[in-house]
Amino acid sequence: MRLIETKDIWKTYIMGAEKVHALRGVTLNIDRGEYVAIMGPSGSGKSTLMNLIGCLDTPTSGEYTLNGADVGSMTDDQLAVIRNREIGFVFQTFNLLARATALHNVELPLIYSGDPRDVRREKAIIALKKVDLGDRMTHQPNQLSGGQRQRVAMARALVNNPSILLADEPTGNLDSKTSQEIMALCDRLHQQGNTIILVTHEPDIASHANRVITILDGRISDDSVLTSGEKTRGRVA
Amino acid sequence: MITFAIMREALSAVWGNKLRSGLTVLGMVMGITSVIAIVSTVEGMQSNMEDVFSNMGQNTFMVTRFGIVTSWSEYEKKRRRKIITRDFIEPIKDGCDACEDVGAEGYANSNIKYGSKTMPRVSIEGQTSNHLAMRDVDVFRGRYFSEEEERGSKNVVFVGQDVVEDLFEGEDPLGKTIRIRRLRYTVIGIADKIGSLFGQSQDEFIYMPLSTLRKNFGEQGRRVNLVVKAVSRDRLEEAMDQTRVVLRSKRHVPYDEEDDFDLLTPDAILSFINTFTRAFRVILVALPFLSIVIGGIVVMNIMMVSVTERTREIGVRKSLGARQSHIRSQFLYETLTLSAVGGLFGILFGMTLAGAILSWMDIHTPTTMLAVYLGVGISTTVGLFFGIYPAVKAARLDPIKALSFE
Numbered sequence: 001m002r003l004i005e006t007k008d009i010w011k012t013y014i015m016g017a018e019k020v021h022a023l024r025g026v027t028l029n030i031d032r033g034e035y036v037a038i039m040g041p042s043g044s045g046k047s048t049l050m051n052l053i054g055c056l057d058t059p060t061s062g063e064y065t066l067n068g069a070d071v072g073s074m075t076d077d078q079l080a081v082i083r084n085r086e087i088g089f090v091f092q093t094f095n096l097l098a099r100a101t102a103l104h105n106v107e108l109p110l111i112y113s114g115d116p117r118d119v120r121r122e123k124a125i126i127a128l129k130k131v132d133l134g135d136r137m138t139h140q141p142n143q144l145s146g147g148q149r150q151r152v153a154m155a156r157a158l159v160n161n162p163s164i165l166l167a168d169e170p171t172g173n174l175d176s177k178t179s180q181e182i183m184a185l186c187d188r189l190h191q192q193g194n195t196i197i198l199v200t201h202e203p204d205i206a207s208h209a210n211r212v213i214t215i216l217d218g219r220i221s222d223d224s225v226l227t228s229g230e231k232t233r234g235r236v237a
Numbered sequence: 238m239i240t241f242a243i244m245r246e247a248l249s250a251v252w253g254n255k256l257r258s259g260l261t262v263l264g265m266v267m268g269i270t271s272v273i274a275i276v277s278t279v280e281g282m283q284s285n286m287e288d289v290f291s292n293m294g295q296n297t298f299m300v301t302r303f304g305i306v307t308s309w310s311e312y313e314k315k316r317r318r319k320i321i322t323r324d325f326i327e328p329i330k331d332g333c334d335a336c337e338d339v340g341a342e343g344y345a346n347s348n349i350k351y352g353s354k355t356m357p358r359v360s361i362e363g364q365t366s367n368h369l370a371m372r373d374v375d376v377f378r379g380r381y382f383s384e385e386e387e388r389g390s391k392n393v394v395f396v397g398q399d400v401v402e403d404l405f406e407g408e409d410p411l412g413k414t415i416r417i418r419r420l421r422y423t424v425i426g427i428a429d430k431i432g433s434l435f436g437q438s439q440d441e442f443i444y445m446p447l448s449t450l451r452k453n454f455g456e457q458g459r460r461v462n463l464v465v466k467a468v469s470r471d472r473l474e475e476a477m478d479q480t481r482v483v484l485r486s487k488r489h490v491p492y493d494e495e496d497d498f499d500l501l502t503p504d505a506i507l508s509f510i511n512t513f514t515r516a517f518r519v520i521l522v523a524l525p526f527l528s529i530v531i532g533g534i535v536v537m538n539i540m541m542v543s544v545t546e547r548t549r550e551i552g553v554r555k556s557l558g559a560r561q562s563h564i565r566s567q568f569l570y571e572t573l574t575l576s577a578v579g580g581l582f583g584i585l586f587g588m589t590l591a592g593a594i595l596s597w598m599d600i601h602t603p604t605t606m607l608a609v610y611l612g613v614g615i616s617t618t619v620g621l622f623f624g625i626y627p628a629v630k631a632a633r634l635d636p637i638k639a640l641s642f643e
Binding site for chain 1: 238239242246250552554556558559560562
């Protein structure tokens with residue numbers, strides 16, 4: 001089933017008198033249940049693409065349909081609702097609220113979707129157990145390791161049952177062993193039926209995905225499905 | 238549901254940064270304390286003034302030679318008026334059927350002595366014996382002087398509470414002898430406490446029969462003000478008109494000339510004093526409002542810093558689905574919480590301070606709810622007014638920029 005559909009999307013920034021095209025006509029389809037990595041060097045436009053897919057921004061031109069909804073022309077508040085329901089963000093720097101417990105951090109998206117307090121609590125506990133943090137719920141971020149923090153962030157991303165888990169360099173701030181743990185968790189979540197989009201510049205992280213889209217100079221330069229052999233090689237490399 | 242959850246977010250943010258919250262609250266407390274303290278004090282003084290003036294007696298007015306003089310030329314003009322003496326009492330009584338009673342009072346002041354103690358420059362009033370019934374002065378102990386004592390110019394005095402305190406210090410003054418200008422007077426009664434006006438005690442007085450004042454103080458005792466009491470509030474105007482007619486004819490004022498005397502009601506005096514003190518009151522109340530504005534700007538600044546510091550948090554909340562209105566509400570609730578707490582302490586401190594100032598001025602009026610309403614009103618207004626800009630600013634942040642904010 002088609003989840004993401006973009007048609008010739010452009011993103012243009014005006015810097016003084018100059019127009020900078022961050023995306024130059026990206027057409028892309030992603031189906032439900034896919035495990036996609038978006039790669040590209042810095043400045044390639046991959047962050048811009050991620051922001052658009054994550055509904056943090058709208059394209060200058062072109063169409064973007066997410067789960068049947070035309071999000072390309074939505075207002076700020078409509079986008080906020082889509083982000084709340086359809087997107088689960090995982091950031092490189094975790095972006096947890098420092099003074100809140102793991103449980104409260106995971107509850108946050110549910111506050112904005114209007115869930116009552118006891119439902120919030122229940123869903124947050126389930127999400128934290130999914131990432132094996134059932135015993136760390138009352139800890140604050142500074143009492144958790146980097147890997148645990150990222151798992152809290154993933155629980156937060158999942159708690160509202162979004163259509164997409166959108167992870168932007170999820171292992172960028174983690175050591176290799178913890179990175180492997182987090183990627184294993186991603187793999188598991190994918191097996192459980194979640195659609196996952198990884199934005200990364202590390203080939204061995206991207207190799208966890210089943211499909212790698214490479215962005216260069218604002219355009220898709222390569223879009224290939226990884227065979228299991230390639231996946232293994234990527235992981236070794 | 239969302240509203241409560243967002244309120245809790247706001248509260249935990251306030252609680253989470255105690256230093257910043259404390260400073261914000263402090264800014265509010267200072268402003269509101271000063272407003273409440275000053276407004277309550279001014280209000281207390283005002284209601285005290287009305288109390289004291291009501292002591293002048295209900296339905297009464299005075300006939301004076303000078304009235305209220307506001308300029309030198311007016312004084313010069315009125316100085317040429319014939320004096321008013323007690324000889325007008327009987328004609329008014331005869332010619333005014335709306336008048337219940339007419340009395341007179343003359344004024345002097347002098348040092349008074351009891352034993353080795355001296356009280357300097359005490360206000361002395363000579364009064365006709367019907368005076369007490371016309372004025373709302375109550376007898377605390379002893380009695381007021383009688384008609385016979387007034388007719389016989391007896392050396393008897395009826396004294397105020399301050400005289401008792403300063404001269405007698407615990408001794409029972411009744412029946413004791415005080416000396417005024419080497420003459421001896423017997424204390425026969427003590428008045429109830431009146432209070433103070435503009436920080437000046439109204440209990441430092443000595444009343445004696447008007448005839449005694451005339452006898453012992455000479456010419457001073459001849460110049461009097463008349464005190465006229467109307468039969469009822471409704472007939473006060475009528476009584477004033479009839480009195481005017483009697484006086485004009487007795488004083489031979491030609492029909493085309495103005496009165497050569499002034500009639501004063503307690504209300505008129507009070508409203509004159511009010512116009513006189515209005516500017517003073519406005520400034521007194523306006524000054525602390527300035528400090529409220531400054532306090533509000535402090536609050537706004539701290540909230541702006543808070544918004545900047547928490548840019549990333551705002552970005553995260555937006556990425557998780559917070560709408561502009563959610564972010565705006567959270568920051569507004571934060572400011573309102575801080576200003577409400579500030580307001581609460583401000584009311585507490587302000588009323589305490591006002592109480593202290595008033596009791597130092599020897600004013601004992603019951604406090605009103607005005608300060609509370611004012612405090613709540615101001616703190617809410619300040620919270621809303623100075624909170625809205627930072628809140629809107631936070632709500633409008635671009636989530637992408639906010640998320641990449643270092």
